[in-house]
Amino acid sequence: MLRRYGLLALGLILILAGSVLAHAVQTTHGVTVTDVRFAGDKGVVMSGLLYRPASATQATPAPAILASHGYINTREMQSAFAIELSRRGFVVLAMDMTGHGNSGAAVGQQGFGGPAALRYLRGLPFVDTGNIGLEGHSLGGGPVVAAAESAPDGYKAVVLEGSTPAIGAVFGAAAKGSLRNLALVFGQYDEFAPLMWQVAKGGDVETSKSLQAMFGSAGPVVEGRVYGDAAAGTARVLHNPPITHPWEHFSAAGVSPAVDWFQTQLSGAARPLPPGDQIWIWKEVGTGVGFLGFVLLLLGTFQVLLRVPVFAGLARPAEPAGTQRGGKWWLAAMLTAVVPACTFFAFMEIGNLFFPMKLFPQFITNQLLVWAILNGVITLVLGLFLKGGKSAFTTDWPRAVAIAVATVAVGYLSLAAVDALFQVDYRFWVLGLKPLDGPHALMALAYLPLWTAFFLVSLRALNTNLAVRGEGAAAYLTAALSMCAGFVILLAIQYGSLFATGLLAVPSASLNTIIAIQFVPLLAMVGVIAAFTYRRTNSYVPGALICALVICWYVTAGTATHWSPEFRLPGAAATSK
Numbered sequence: 001m002l003r004r005y006g007l008l009a010l011g012l013i014l015i016l017a018g019s020v021l022a023h024a025v026q027t028t029h030g031v032t033v034t035d036v037r038f039a040g041d042k043g044v045v046m047s048g049l050l051y052r053p054a055s056a057t058q059a060t061p062a063p064a065i066l067a068s069h070g071y072i073n074t075r076e077m078q079s080a081f082a083i084e085l086s087r088r089g090f091v092v093l094a095m096d097m098t099g100h101g102n103s104g105a106a107v108g109q110q111g112f113g114g115p116a117a118l119r120y121l122r123g124l125p126f127v128d129t130g131n132i133g134l135e136g137h138s139l140g141g142g143p144v145v146a147a148a149e150s151a152p153d154g155y156k157a158v159v160l161e162g163s164t165p166a167i168g169a170v171f172g173a174a175a176k177g178s179l180r181n182l183a184l185v186f187g188q189y190d191e192f193a194p195l196m197w198q199v200a201k202g203g204d205v206e207t208s209k210s211l212q213a214m215f216g217s218a219g220p221v222v223e224g225r226v227y228g229d230a231a232a233g234t235a236r237v238l239h240n241p242p243i244t245h246p247w248e249h250f251s252a253a254g255v256s257p258a259v260d261w262f263q264t265q266l267s268g269a270a271r272p273l274p275p276g277d278q279i280w281i282w283k284e285v286g287t288g289v290g291f292l293g294f295v296l297l298l299l300g301t302f303q304v305l306l307r308v309p310v311f312a313g314l315a316r317p318a319e320p321a322g323t324q325r326g327g328k329w330w331l332a333a334m335l336t337a338v339v340p341a342c343t344f345f346a347f348m349e350i351g352n353l354f355f356p357m358k359l360f361p362q363f364i365t366n367q368l369l370v371w372a373i374l375n376g377v378i379t380l381v382l383g384l385f386l387k388g389g390k391s392a393f394t395t396d397w398p399r400a401v402a403i404a405v406a407t408v409a410v411g412y413l414s415l416a417a418v419d420a421l422f423q424v425d426y427r428f429w430v431l432g433l434k435p436l437d438g439p440h441a442l443m444a445l446a447y448l449p450l451w452t453a454f455f456l457v458s459l460r461a462l463n464t465n466l467a468v469r470g471e472g473a474a475a476y477l478t479a480a481l482s483m484c485a486g487f488v489i490l491l492a493i494q495y496g497s498l499f500a501t502g503l504l505a506v507p508s509a510s511l512n513t514i515i516a517i518q519f520v521p522l523l524a525m526v527g528v529i530a531a532f533t534y535r536r537t538n539s540y541v542p543g544a545l546i547c548a549l550v551i552c553w554y555v556t557a558g559t560a561t562h563w564s565p566e567f568r569l570p571g572a573a574a575t576s577k
Helices: 002-028 077-087 107-124 136-152 167-171 193-197 202-207 207-217 253-265 281-306 327-344 344-349 363-386 397-422 440-468 474-501 507-517 519-536 541-560
Strands: 032-041 047-051 064-066 091-096 127-139 157-161 182-185 236-239 427-429 431-432
Touching: 002 253, 002 397, 032 107, 047 077, 064 107, 064 136, 064 519, 077 091, 077 127, 077 253, 091 207, 107 127, 107 136, 127 136, 127 253, 127 344, 136 157, 167 431, 193 202, 202 207, 202 519, 207 236, 236 253, 236 281, 236 507, 281 427, 281 431, 281 519, 327 344, 327 363, 327 440, 327 474, 344 363, 344 507, 363 440, 363 541, 397 541, 427 519, 431 519, 431 541, 440 474, 440 519, 440 541, 474 507, 474 519, 474 541, 507 519, 519 541
Parallel strands: 064 091, 064 127, 127 157, 157 182, 182 236
Antiparallel strands: 032 047, 047 091, 427 431
């Protein structure tokens, strides 16, 4: 019984325990977290998570913060700021920018959704409209600046994390005025220093001419010194902690300055606490445990389904061609790990040359698929030279498709359940799996055949070249490392150079370097699923289909949409779920 149901039970236990922990952390001191929808411009529907402390009532309105994530992220990325500010008595609206998450339109449209989000926040009866702050990380500076320009007297203070007031110019929306009472948090190792502040290194941001002009300084800006006059709305302060761009929203060093600035500039918070008093990391631990539970749930579900009569014909022991780890095995393992990582930056650069945007509207997904498809071609070519003993794969395609869909459906239902019950998903830092809404589900259907083709080729090669007869649990480690080790090395080179010199080894690949971080756990997961399903079915197909479904879902739900008809709801009104 334990052998049959153990993985499934352990996965469910981890999901429940992690979700309960995450929910407890984000609702500490009576905070409620609500999934809200509100009207954007031209009928576009916007999305956000609303954190409301118990102290915020119509009789005692509370100060409020509009918080925005960065490019190819979603509202959940702002949970560290939202948790810390709401537990101190601030109402927080963590918005999805246009073209991200559950918000309609395309990225950059309608002031990134910032003006609509600020209107919604100011219209809440339990918000003190005289004490509102704006916070944005990276491209999240776009909606912040747009919101500020739409209501120059509708807020009191701003925090930009790893951003600049000029960030909107990337999408043709340059800032037109100055921001009131601005705190800038910019990491010493921020990968985007040349883009944001026209300096080579994040540690040199104080020498930026545009920053000096903004601060009214004739020389380098002094970190921690408050320039200007808060009463006049001209206060400015710079924080330059030793962190990277994705750490700015995932570290005490990034969160503390924001908490401190808003507690200083806004009044009326019910529970002011020292900025360093932070608990948000435990929410991430909880949702990270949930992600691990999700993977185990997939494996456990697959194992249980193999005992169901309709799928029982798929169950058979693996018959790998390899009998030992010889020279050809090591060569295949090295190529499996190294080639995808070595081609990542180059293939990502050409990723949007081949896709019609109306059918494939996500730039990052398009780039990833070009990288994947070209690596599939390379895999096929290398297979001609690495061909060893013939693997006796057995494939019952109809039942392989059915068991893959059923397995992933159970995983999806688990996420839908924790989203409904606890208002959390599965994530840790840059890794995040969230439910698909209707528009993203349709996008996923367009992308799924391409992901499926890649994983069929990739996992067939993995099991042909690296599976060894009689290998035990080491098979899982071998598969995981073969899939992700190249990206570990790539990131070690990039960040080793960054921490040693202040510059990435390939400075032009800053965005793709950050994207690559999540490939380490994702590809390790793919390797484990591939080995697990192959060892129980003697087929690469069920694992490839499961991985295609999960990765297509993961990428499509979590990245930005660059073309979209405006999703209209005539007379759209604010709602909550």
